Amino acid sequence: MFESFSPPSVDALYRTAAAYAADPRPDKLDLGVGVYRDENGLSPVMRSVRIAEERLCAENETKAYLPLAGEPGFLAGMSALLFDGERPDNVAAVQSVGGTGGIRLALELAQHANPDVRVHLGVPSWPNHQGISDRLKIPVSVYDYLNDQKDAASFDNARNSLRNARQGDVLIVHGPCHNPTGLDLPSDEVVSLLREAASMGVIPLIDAAYYGLGNPLDEDLTAIRDIIEQLPECFVSMSGSKAFGLYRDRIGILFIKCRDGASAELARGNAEVLARVNYSAPAAHGAQVIGTILSDQALKEDWQTELALMRGRMTVLRETIKATADDHPALQIIWRTKGIFSLLPFGPEVTEALAEQHAIHMPPTGRVNLAGLSPDTAVRFVDAVKELVAR
Ligand SMILES: Cc1ncc(COP(=O)(O)O)c(C=O)c1O
Structure with a gap:
């Protein structure tokens, strides 16, 4: 049955994740997969989630x-x-x-x-x-x-x-x-x-x-x-x-x-x-x-506070990029967008060079997950794009 399969086409995002995992450089950046990350590059368990989990662990009486x-x-x-x-x-x-x-x-x-x-x-x-x-x-x-x-x-x-x-x-x-x-x-x-x-x-x-x-x-x-x-x-x-x-x-x-x-x-x-x-x-x-x-009103408020902080971090990153981008045409879209993503106007030639020369990994479509940046690495990202993409 199974030898008749043709090899599956792998989502570009998974290829980006594999290239990131295989990159030995310690300062590598993952701007691929669509998860929120904090300043330290982690997708943390939210405080309210942790508290709810502890409560459930103590109180759950059935797995029916x-x-x-x-x-x-x-x-x-x-x-x-x-x-x-x-x-x-x-x-x-x-x-x-x-x-x-x-x-x-x-x-x-x-x-x-x-x-x-x-x-x-x-x-x-x-x-x-x-x-x-x-x-x-x-x-x-x-x-x-x-x-x-x-x-x-x-x-x-x-x-x-x-x-x-x-x-x-x-x-x-x-x-x-x-x-x-x-x-x-x-x-x-x-x-x-x-x-x-x-x-x-x-x-x-x-x-x-x-x-x-x-x-x-x-x-x-x-x-x-x-x-x-x-x-x-x-x-x-x-x-x-x-x-x-x-x-x-x-x-x-x-x-x-x-x-x-x-x-x-x-x-x-x-x-x-x-x-x-x-x-x-x-x-x-x-x-x-x-x-x-x-x-639980208190947990709900805590969740909303943390969510607002996540959103605020994205705003700060965009402002940092705007402040250092010198209005570079390849980056302008970043401060017009919302959420964790922007779609940058360049293709695989640039994303490959970003990965090879700067250890910055993002999919060939040009979609960048800005949450993969911190204010410092945002500047590094901007400099790399400026170097590789002509104005
Ligand atoms: C636009 C959009 N819809 C739906 C989803 C589904 O998310 P999940 O199945 O992880 O809840 C995603 C995940 O990346 C998404 O980007």
Whole structure:
């Protein structure tokens, strides 16, 4: 059976990670994989997470299966966070295996409802949007996410892409902090785009992985809530990986906004069946951690404080880069972007030279994870780019 396989194509990010691991130079920098890092280059366990884990370790009395829809405290906590109160009856909530699992579940559900579903996607995007659709054999229609100057997200391109959309299709849009570009449409344009999509019967899928990392948490949550309120139907997938630093615990949530409470029940029930045949029952750890944090006011505030510090660090890094970049054209995009990523206007020739000559590792696409820098190494990065890229 297995010798007929062709070798898998390896994601460029994993090649970058391997090159970084194999680099013996002590001052090497990893600006590849999409995790937040602190000044010391670590992705630390957040304080509130550590406290919640200690509490759970002492208090957990069972490892029996969770309900199919997910850990009730987690579903309640995330719902209260997003809706700033009760989750409306016409919104279903289902725990997912990370944000990735939420996207997978949403697309499977859309396909279950409409076997001819197609996905509309601005590119470049997070590779799994295309990858999951391909695996499900859902055709993907792509448009250019950025404008011609590549310095802003293009509302016109997104809007024009709807011309070939059909009722029952899905339009994937990123929540705050677009990956890989770091450039978001203003929220009023997002709402107007999604309302237009909805008027054609196209279901928006909002992929919110980086809430709280580019804008204050409240601002991001309000923007997502506004979208949900203004649309008759949509999916919102929220990852617990970035904002809670729970990457390896694989926790996320999928909200499904429906026309009424009865449809939300149906959506939840069908999502549970799809989840059941994929992995049977959801995992407890990350869900219990988030549930614990969000149900304890002091822990919740501590989590928000730490998240704000993470965001503040990204701002300081951008300011440091701006102050030393002498307005270099290859770096300008960095201070126009938000979150941990920027997409720099150079390709493999430059990223290879950065790795070889300066021990600075980033993928050949030009996506840089700025969280891999400290104020000192940011200056080193700027100098290296200035040396390698002509103005
Ligand atoms: C845009 C986007 N969506 C979703 C995810 C999924 O995150 P996870 O499955 O780790 O929660 C990521 C992770 O990098 C992402 O960048």
